[in-house]
Amino acid sequence: xxxxxxxxxxxxxxxxxxxxxxxxxxxxxxxxxxxxxxxxxxxxxxxxxxxxxxxxxxxxxxxxxxxxxxxxxxxxxxxxxxxxxxxxxxxxxxxxxxxxxxxxxxxxxxxxxxxxxxxxxxxxxxxxxxxxxxxxxxxxxxxxxxxxxxxxxxxxxxxxxxxxxxxxxxxxxxxxxxxxxxxxxxxxxxxxxxxxxxxxxxxxxxxxxxxxxxxxxxxxxxxxxxxxxxxxxxxxxxxxxxxxxxxxxxxxxxxxxxxxxxxxxxxxxxxxxxxxxxxxxxxxxxxxxxxxxxxxxxxxxxxxxxxxxxxxxxxxxxxxxxxxxxxxxxxxxxxxxxxxxxxxxxxxxxxxxxxxxxxxxxxxxxxxxxx
Numbered sequence: 001x002x003x004x005x006x007x008x009x010x011x012x013x014x015x016x017x018x019x020x021x022x023x024x025x026x027x028x029x030x031x032x033x034x035x036x037x038x039x040x041x042x043x044x045x046x047x048x049x050x051x052x053x054x055x056x057x058x059x060x061x062x063x064x065x066x067x068x069x070x071x072x073x074x075x076x077x078x079x080x081x082x083x084x085x086x087x088x089x090x091x092x093x094x095x096x097x098x099x100x101x102x103x104x105x106x107x108x109x110x111x112x113x114x115x116x117x118x119x120x121x122x123x124x125x126x127x128x129x130x131x132x133x134x135x136x137x138x139x140x141x142x143x144x145x146x147x148x149x150x151x152x153x154x155x156x157x158x159x160x161x162x163x164x165x166x167x168x169x170x171x172x173x174x175x176x177x178x179x180x181x182x183x184x185x186x187x188x189x190x191x192x193x194x195x196x197x198x199x200x201x202x203x204x205x206x207x208x209x210x211x212x213x214x215x216x217x218x219x220x221x222x223x224x225x226x227x228x229x230x231x232x233x234x235x236x237x238x239x240x241x242x243x244x245x246x247x248x249x250x251x252x253x254x255x256x257x258x259x260x261x262x263x264x265x266x267x268x269x270x271x272x273x274x275x276x277x278x279x280x281x282x283x284x285x286x287x288x289x290x291x292x293x294x295x296x297x298x299x300x301x302x303x304x305x306x307x308x309x310x311x312x313x314x315x316x317x318x319x320x321x322x323x324x325x326x327x328x329x330x331x332x333x334x335x336x337x338x339x340x341x342x343x344x345x346x347x348x349x350x351x352x353x354x355x356x357x358x359x360x361x362x363x364x365x366x367x368x369x370x371x
Contacts, residue, residue: 001085001086001363002036002038002085003030003088003363004038004078004084004087005040005088005089006039006040006071006087006089006098007039007040007092008041008042008064008068009044009064010024010060011024011053012058013047014229017198018111018197018279018282019090021281022149023088023109024056025172025175025352025356026352028055029356030356030359031055033356033360038056038057038078038082039056039057039059040059040061041067042061042064043061044060047060048060059074059078068094068096071096072101075102076101079102085105086106086366087105087107089106089109090110090111091108091110091113091137092111094133094134095133095134095136095140095141099140100140105366106141106144107145107362108145108146109147109148110147111153112156112279112299112300113134113156138160138162142162143166145166145362146162146168147170147359148167148169148278149169149171149172149278150171150303152299152302153300154169155299170359171355172281172284172352173352173353173356174288174347174350176348178261179261179264179288179347180288180289181288182289183290185262185265185266187266187267187268188223188267190221190222190223191222192222192223192224192266192267192268193225193269193330194263194270195224195228195271196225196228196260196264196270196286197227198228199228199229199230199232200230200232201232202276203230203232204273204274204316204317205232205236206235206239208226208273209224209236209239209240209249210239210319211323212245212323212326214323215330216248218327219327219330222330223248223249223250224250225252225267227252228253228254229253229254237251264291265289265290265291267291269293269330271326272294272296272301273322274296274301275296275316276298276300277301279300280300280304283301283310284304285347287311287343287344288343290340290343291340291343292312292329292336292342292343293311293343294312294325294326296313296316296317297315298316309339309342310339311329311339311343312325
């Protein structure tokens with residue numbers, strides 16, 4: 001088939017994240033299965049307007065501020081010039097509402113929707129714009145199949161009015177060659193807590209810092225690593241300074257994949273305190289290298305963490321509970337071993353090849369049924 005995929009970013013974009021990993025892991029495998037794939041996305045500073053990346057033709061236009069406005073013009077031209085069999089529209093920011101201007105069978109991929117959580121991230125005016133932009137989603141995309149990555153997102157769509165029969169859950173996979181358990185790699189000498197991901201307000205890393213301030217009073221040699229880049233970084237550094245934690249909280253910024261894996265392997269526990277996620281891919285990545293996870297009990301994260309088996313869930317925003325969970329793991333070596341075993345078993349269930357095969361079967365069925 002000739003497949004057109006639409007996403008706000010691609011993996012080379014500095015603002016790319018889990019949604020981009022998910023989509024491009026699938027697209028690259030579709031190419032190996034014999035399909036022709038084009039990914040249309042926004043541009044960024046010094047990017048190439050077009051290039052081939054592992055068999056996927058990537059076309060970039062516009063930028064992160066205007067992409068949804070310029071996309072319809074370019075998409076209509078692309079569809080006119082190419083005989084695409086299918087559009088894969090990834091909605092992880094503002095929907096593009098392609099059914100209003102494209103006549104092309106469409107699979108709607110939804111990692112997660114913001115809803116009211118957008119007001120936790122940005123100012124009220126821009127948040128209201130994004131919130132209202134999501135509202136017509138059900139009426140515009142009704143009748144089209146939806147692919148989601150967690151049961152939480154499926155429930156969210158059903159509550160918005162999408163029929164459950166139109167929603168297909170395919171969990172994310174993992175690169176088991178890269179994210180693998182290495183028993184010879186030792187944990188850090190000091191009890192270490194790790195956050196790894198984008199530094200955004202809605203990720204609620206400030207909750208982790210406040211909880212770690214309590215942990216330090218119980219585990220004197222504990223330290224915290226906050227790994228990643230984003231527009232909330234300076235605010236977090238100010239908070240760390242106010243709490244007197246500058247010497248025990250590290251901000252290494254964006255790191256290489258190899259460095260990321262090493263930190264995951266050596267940390268004693270990873271934390272994802274986000275307000276909402278589609279799945280929580282870093283939870284599975286951490287588990288796959290033998291590191292337990294503590295995560296907020298919110299949509300998406302509760303799907304990727306087995307409470308008491310691969311780590312713990314805590315009530316979102318409950319700083320004391322988060323501190324208790326971290327203290328328990330950092331101070332109980334037998335528990336660390338038990339959680340490591342549970343983590344490795346759980347992570348072994350997720351595989352990108354299996355996810356891509358399910359994904360391909362879904363789009364083949366779509367094309368056959370609409371032929």
